[in-house]
Amino acid sequence: MNKNTLILAVAGLACLLAGPLAAETPKEEQEAFQTYFKKRFPNVPEDDFKNGAYAIDPVGRENWEAIEEFPPYENSISNGETMWNKPFANGKGYADCFPDGPAIQGKYPYWDKARGLVVTLPLALNECRAANKEEPLKYQKGPIADLVAYIAFESRGQITKVEIPEDDPRALEAYQKGKQFYFARRGQLNFSCAQCHLGNSGTKLRTEILSPALGHTTHWPVYRSEWGEMGTLHRRFAGCNEQVRAKAFKPQGEEYRNLEYFLTYMNNGLELNGPGARK
Template sequence: MKTTLTTIAAACVGALLAAPLLASTPAEDQEIWQEYFKKRFPKVEESDFANGVYSIDPVGRENWEAIEEFPPYEAAISDGEEMWNTAFANGKGYADCFPDGPAIAGKYPHWDKDKGMVMTLPLAINECRQANGEEPLKYFKGPIADLVAYIAYESRGQVINVEIPDDPRALEAYEKGKEFYFARRGQLNFACGSCHISSSGSTLRTEILSPAYGHTTHWPVYRSKWGEMGTLHRRFKGCNEQVRARAFEAQSEEYRNLEYFMTYMNNGLELNGPGARK
């Protein structure tokens, strides 16, 4: 059954969202999604949602801003830049795959018509490597996070503008990502939206739950909990495991479609990665 925001609104975001949901095109979903958060957090400037939980947590923001004076992801940016500028064994490099240079994060994720799938930046990086005879990088952490951190840094300020083209397969990928986001799973029976829509701004244990609007703007991140850099799909995996659900592989169709949906919801916000989080 096709998942529509109409069918999940009452459970996840209440009457504020349920009332206007007579149709459910991606553009209508996006408008309703963004208006919901602007009304839920009226004191937050829309552009500030790109800062995640620190847009609504003044105490946490002070600590975060202090950390950003000497950001823990600086080494990752430096290592990623070195990777970008180091030639492959065949003499070619990343610039041969990405001729527009490293400031390309704003182009991802996107629908790849020829492949019939959502293409993410880490997946494109590994396709580049394999096309040039190099081993693919592991997707959760390590060199892939460093390289994406450098690309994200070079792409800061780009405005998210994910498109869903006139291709039924692209719309299906979007719908699958949306369905994943609102599906309850695991022994705790939580959906992504349970925490980050209807409970956003609430406190769970000692953590303030961040609003979903802005979640994809600042990756990869250095998390104090990890003690290292990690990718967006590593976070997806961790969230699934926290609700005691089976996690999917990084760059699985499920996670790529989820990233496609979530990033589309953030259209209009600026990229500001890499980031630092608890």
């Protein structure tokens, strides 16, 4: 794809996704989104997008594969398994809230029609705790990241399949709000999510290769060397906002849940392979 063709493709996709919902359905937007990245990176197998920047960065991938031989998130998985199996004070446990077992990440996020909101996995876990008179876990790191790491590990191989119920316009509105968030410029640097991970995906920002948005939600939670610990997807959302010198939103607030809903829907069809390790 030459430079002029790339500029036209980016502009066309941005107009398509940022335009009124009356013009395109979410399914058509998803197809355009995925087709854009497949054409932008024609040598990347479709399923490899789940590996983020390492799908397009051979040097980084070599280092990452070496790290994955002794992954830094192993302790988190173990800690999360212990948490899953440890009864609450009332004698019940997570299994009472999630009777299908820990391999449940593929079910999230989803639209809860009864309450009219997007439910993410961390939110559901804390709601389980609240129902059993347990204190909520903080959403960015620590025990919640360990618990989700265990669930992600047990869920490896599941396919992303977020649904937007056609019979509930509120679900479409949540998707739309997430989409608007993704394309909105914010902060002192006046950057949007799309500027880095759509139009400039594959290019370098300082020493970092900007990862393509296709695959962004498949491998969380993540152990980042920069953090020296595990972190959740909403921690990364907050960090990105702060990098453009904008005030971060509340983790698991409506803004980030809707963003996760939109972005995960864009990644439908990709395999889940969390937890992950990144720089």
